Amino acid sequence: MSQVQLPEVSAVAGAAKRILHNIQTDPEFSAFRAASLEYSSDWQCFTGFPVVDRWTLELDAAPLFEEGMRALALKAAVFEATGDDQAAEVAIAVPVDEMTHAMLAQAQLFARIVARTGVGIIHQTDQEHTDYRSGGYTHACYRTAWGEPPAR
Template identity: 70%
Template sequence: MPSPAHVAEGAIQVLALLQADPEFDAFRAASLEYSDDWQCFTGFPVVSEWQLEKDAAPLFEEGLRALALKASVHALTGDEQAAEITIAVPVDEMTHAMLAQSQLLHRITARHGIQIIHQTDQEHVDYMSTGYTADCYRIAWGEPPARYWLDHTEVTRRREHLAGLYESIGMGRSGREHSIQFEAVA
């Protein structure tokens, strides 16, 4: 893997290019508007006292930084698998909302020759604050916000707690199934 300093340098440049693009504001607005579809039971809800209105904008910034780090690794290595560096679960969830704005994101990245890497079956959400991603992030922007950059062990603990709560209202497998019977529509 490239040195964290080289990744950080590239990520800072990628982030600046994205933010300076004439369509960036539209991309940001579209990503944040995606909120009506943010119904994941195990991504955002692991954030303590999650509140969409309060957390969406700062989490967008973290998702953007994560994509910039991944793009930088890819630019330095040319390796898509290497670029799938570990990302914290809530941050990864936000990148999904961002990637859903595919036309805008494609136009922005194409203008600047940036390759955004994300493939669900290749992603790594086992982020740890003592790992490579955290080292790269710290060099680029300082300490990752612990509210969103949760260690994998803490995410696992919180998901187990949430699963118990979901089970108590009839939702199994953390929202992947339920035993709720709805009234027949007349």
């Protein structure tokens, strides 16, 4: 992990909310969401979904999309504050990480959205941290931005 000092939780939370809002209000966001959720039939993560109590693709895909967007917004906020892509790879839960892969698979559509919004989307598989823990840095940033994360 990077040795860069992580930004204050409140600064990350505020930036993440702004970033998420800008992405969600982009004219192509609904198409991006639909394409990302369509990709869910290809998910084959056997390490993360069992941790979601009574996992069903029909019920959990849309909430995981929201959590994936929030995770990418938090990463982008840390990157915006530090300029360090390794520091921006904050810990996220495996099911949420799997959803971010579905989002990033919509490369052309997502590239246009982030170009218009000026967001630096961070995700590099060999740098990712899927060791999310309640009470950690990501949890604190999330809770400050959007309240307590869903228990599932």
